[in-house]
């Protein structure tokens with residue numbers, strides 16, 4: 001086996017360590033809560049309390065594990081073959097050495113594709129690594145070594161890219177992990193105090209109950225900040241990457257370019273039917289390749305697109321291209337059914353607010 005293959009295998013194995021760590025903590029928390037707290041500590045002294053605790057605990061546990069599982073094992077969605085260069089175009093692109101000539105090839109190949117965003121200099125966004133024209137909101141993840149549709153960030157705690165295919169699962173994972181930790185902390189508190197003040201006998205349950213409270217409280221605090229941040233992003237229709245660097249449209253950079261108003265923004269991630277919002281099932285709108293923008297479908301609530309600051313405008317001539325109505329191809333893509341593979345499985349874990357964004361940013365030149 002070549003050394004690079006061995007290295008890659010080792011990297012792949014090591015990348016599962018954070019997920020295994022979280023899985024072990026979750027398994028221990030299950031044992032500590034059900035066996036040590038509910039059975040040994042509460043025991044038969046309060047059977048009603050024991051049953052209520054166990055029911056609520058198991059509901060939150062199942063929803064938490066389900067959404068975590070889906071976030072981890074849902075394959076990131078990639079650009080469709082329409083965004084790949086044809087063989088002839090690829091050869092021409094590789095043969096050309098001048099960036100202007102290469103852009104010429106890309107502009108021709110991109111004609112008819114539903115692209116509203118550009119690089120900072122107004123060029124077509126192209127991934128040399130995947131050899132694909134990047135759809136709007138798509139970015140290359142260096143950790144996954146692929147272009148990911150509506151990439152949000154690469155999360156080591158789920159060992160997966162969080163993007164179009166699993167963003168809803170990721171949000172639910174944060175929500176249910178918060179509920180799980182809050183429920184544990186709230187119900188363990190009275191026994192934590194009793195053990196701490198020696199009002200309960202010294203048993204092996206003491207260690208588990210004390211530790212359970214500390215761990216649940218610690219995770220609560222860290223997850224709450226991350227969850228609040230992502231709710232804010234959903235409301236504004238921004239990905240983490242776009243929050244750091246506003247997408248550049250034909251008319252210039254616009255951090256609210258994809259925002260269609262709070263309700264529509266939420267529906268884009270969670271879907272139209274509220275009954276499916278709490279479930280980790282794929283209900284996000286669209287196919288991840290094309291997203292309505294305020295340039296195309298201005299929302300009266302938003303007051304239409306704001307003109308960009310002169311300093312934000314791309315320097316090339318494309319900056320002057322006015323927003324046009326949808327072409328037939330774009331219209332077709334906007335109305336096309338969701339991608340089949342987006343209903344697959346998931347990934348997920350977020351951590352203590354330390355998720356890293358590992359992407360290759362497009363050239364700004």
Ligand SMILES: [Zn+2]
Nearest residue numbers: 127130140147
């Ligand atoms: Zn790529």
Ligand SMILES: [Zn+2]
Nearest residue numbers: 141144154161
């Ligand atoms: Zn990734």
